[in-house]
Amino acid sequence: MITSLLVANRGEIACRVFRTCRELGISTVAVYSDADADALHVRDADTAVRLPGATPSETYLRGDLIVKAALAAGADAVHPGYGFLSENADFARAVTDAGLLWIGPPPAAIEAMASKTRAKELLGVTPLRPEDVTGADLPVLVKAAAGGGGRGMRVVRELDALPGELKAASAEAASAFGDGEVFVEPYVEDGRHVEVQLLCDTHGTAWALGTRDCSLQRRHQKVIEEAPAPGLPAALEASLLDTAVRAAKAVGYVGAGTVEFLVADGRAHFLEMNTRLQVEHPVTEEVYGVDLVALQLAVAEGRALPAEPPAPRGHAIEARLYAEDPAREWAPQTGVLHRFDVPGEGRVRVDTGYASGDAVGVHYDPMLAKVIVHAPTRAEAARKLAHALERTRVHGPVTNRGLLVASLRHPEYTSPEALDTGFYERNLPALTTAPDGERYAAVAAALAEAAARRGRFGGGWRNLRSQDETRTYGDHEVRYRPARDGGYEVTAPEGVRVVAAAPDRVRLEVAGVVRDFTVDRYGDGTVHSGPHRLVPRPRFTDPSEQTAPGSLLAPMPGTVVRVADGLAVGDRVTAGQPLLWLEAMKMEHRVSAPASGTLTALHAVPGRQVEVGALLAVVQTEATEEDPV
Structure with a gap:
């Protein structure tokens, strides 16, 4: 019997495993890098062990340190989570060689399937x-x-x-x-990404726990997943389940795993088998009423599964909430998560590795949480999830929250026959257009700031008509002035009547409809008005802060991993030509020439750490070169 378990991972999946361990009465051990010393998964565990002698990006890949940590903490089992070493057969062997129980498939099965x-x-x-x-x-x-x-x-x-x-x-x-x-x-263009959840024991029983659809992806990484995969012909679904079970039995598979397919033109193309728990496993849990982590532990202890899995019920959808800016090529974001609150009405499940006040750093994946709902039908599940995300308060870095809400309500998503992996390539511009409500959120932010100033310094309506005050948030300019009744009049945008304005709450009437906005301001300059994140534009700009035309600035904090081969100052470059690559949150991000011209400066050096806005290079454009000034 397992009495103490170490999770060889971090963040959301570590917290997820710890939750099941607490329910089962199993003690928990976390491991952490220096960058994660104050992370939620460390606070969530019974005990924690620092992994020394490695950079933050490498720490969780040091299997030798993790095994030593497990032995030092008195753990008797190791759960690998997903990513990092979860599909590493040598790590699995090192765990078992140390006398610890490995929560995963046999190393031989990992070797057979983990390599695509x-x-x-x-x-x-x-x-x-x-x-x-x-x-x-x-x-x-x-x-x-x-x-x-x-x-x-x-x-x-x-x-x-x-x-x-x-x-x-x-x-x-x-x-x-x-x-x-x-x-x-x-590469199959615009197919559907469909997968089958497996669970196998040591007694020859193999469960195929239905299908999932994970077609909504950006950069080949899943964003919205659901179970069961909607609209599959019965014969095709049966074939997928049968192929998955045959693959597992062919390698003597034990534990949880997933077989992935690309479905196009009515045919299924085998992609890979992931020999671990998937990020999207909660949707299967919700549909089948099981705890896959608990079942992983039971199987590792040698217990037998029932001959048949539970019957599925209803539909579940999961959305991955990321600290990223979809409108800027999905650029990952960092900073303090000032407030993180997902409304829990209607059995909304939140799997996360963050809490209010935590910092989102540069070293790891930018996923903040997975938000999951279950309902009798797919349409009801999509409606519930969109509503929960719309009311979510996530204050701090830019996130994809608005994109998720718009995606779940998009006609292509609500019509499952239109699902495919090209969804965001076709629809991203429309999905990232600022909603109309953002304009009124900017009005509320400006009035809340004015009310806060009035509370500190007094003031109000004057006998002589005062000049309009102006505040700008992004592309939204707001003009207002004190009103005779002690409130405010909004002159731009037109058609807004101020019902009430306080430093933290504003009520507006637009076209006869009353809207309430809760307004929060933070020291980093961000303002969160209702569900919208706003950044005020300064009234006056220091000319020294102006950036020369052609300057390439780091779009995110990260590390310069490489510069284009042979690139040197004085070279002619063309618009869109890749110049260098940054690594941030375990992904490489290409930085390209903004226009054709001459490379006049190159400050990027492989290995250099850069902050957002750091000058990487300068391309003197052809228009600039012809300018005699």
């Missing part, structure tokens, strides 16, 4: 060799062999770009999983 290339060969699918790719094979997908989550994946549409993308994908995979092996496969 070997898994494909086992099922009779031969991956393309990079050196054999021709123009006729394009587009192709470069993928990491040892992990998932969108890391180490690149779509290649031009043959000349293949060598560089292979190099980039390998570097990203090595950073995320400790293994830089990559392979190439045909």
Whole structure:
């Protein structure tokens, strides 16, 4: 029997496993890097062990340190979570060799399936060799062999770009999983990403717990997932379940795992088997009424599963809440999470590794939480989840909260026959357009600030008509002045009547409809008005803060991992040409020339740590070169 369990991971998945352990009466052990010393998963555990001698991005890849931590803390079992070493057979062996119980499949099964290339060969699918790719094979997908989550994946549409993308994908995979092996496969445009949840015991029982659809993705990383996958023909669904079970039995699989497929034109193409718990496992738990972590522990202890799994009921949808800016190429965001509150009415489940006051750093994935709902039907689940996210208060860094709400209400999403992996490529501009409500949120923010000033300094309506006050938040300009009744009159935008204004709450009437806004202001300059995040534009700008035309600034804090081969000051570059790459939150982000011209400065050096806004390079554009001034 397991009495104490160490989770060889961090953040949300560590907290998720700890929750089940508490319910089962199992003591918990966390491990942490220096960057995670104050993280929620460390606070959540009974005991915690610091992992010394490695950079934050490498710490959770040090299997030797993790095994030592488990022994030092008196743990008798290790759960790998997902990512990092969760699909590393050598780590699984090291755990068992140390006399600890491994919560996962046998190392031989990991080796057979965790490498995407070997898994494909086992099922009779031969991956393309990079050196054999021709123009006729394009587009192709470069993928990491040892992990998932969108890391180490690149779509290649031009043959000349293949060598560089292979190099980039390998570097990203090595950073995320400790293994830089990559392979190439045909890229199927706009198919559906469908997967099957497996659970197998040591007595020969294999459960296929239905399907999930994970088609809504950005950068090959899932954003919204659901169970069951809607609209699949019965024969195709049965084939997916049968293939998944056959794959598991072929390698003597034990524990939880997932077999992934790409469905296009009524056919299923095998992608990979993930020999671990998936990020999106909660939707399966909600539909089948099971705790997959508890079942993982039971299977590892040698207990037998019932012959048949529970019957499914209803529909579940999960949305991944990220600290990122979808409108700026999904750029990850950092900063203090001043407030994080998801309304819990209607059995809204929140799996997270953050709490109010925690800092979102640069070293790890930017996922803040997974928000999950269950309902009798898909339409009801989507409505409940959109409503919960709309009312969520997440104050601090920019997030994808608004995008999630808009996605769940988009006609393509509400019509499951339209689901495919190209959803965001087609719809991102419309989904990231500022909603009309943001304009009125800016009005509320300006009036709340005015009310706060009035409370501190007095003031109000005067006999002589005062000049309009002006505040600008992003693209929204607000003009107002004190009113005779002690309130305020809004002159821009038009059609707004102020019902009440206090420093933390404003009530507006627009076209006969009354809207309430709660307003919170923070020391970093951000203002959160209702569900909207606003950044005030300064009234006066210091000319010294102006950036020269052609300057390339770091879009996020991170590390310069490489500069384009042979790039040097004085080179001619073309618009869109990749110049350098930053690594932030375990992903590489390309920085390209904004226009054609001459590279006149290059401050980016591989290994250099940069903050957001740091000057990386300067491209003197052709128009600038012709300017005699």
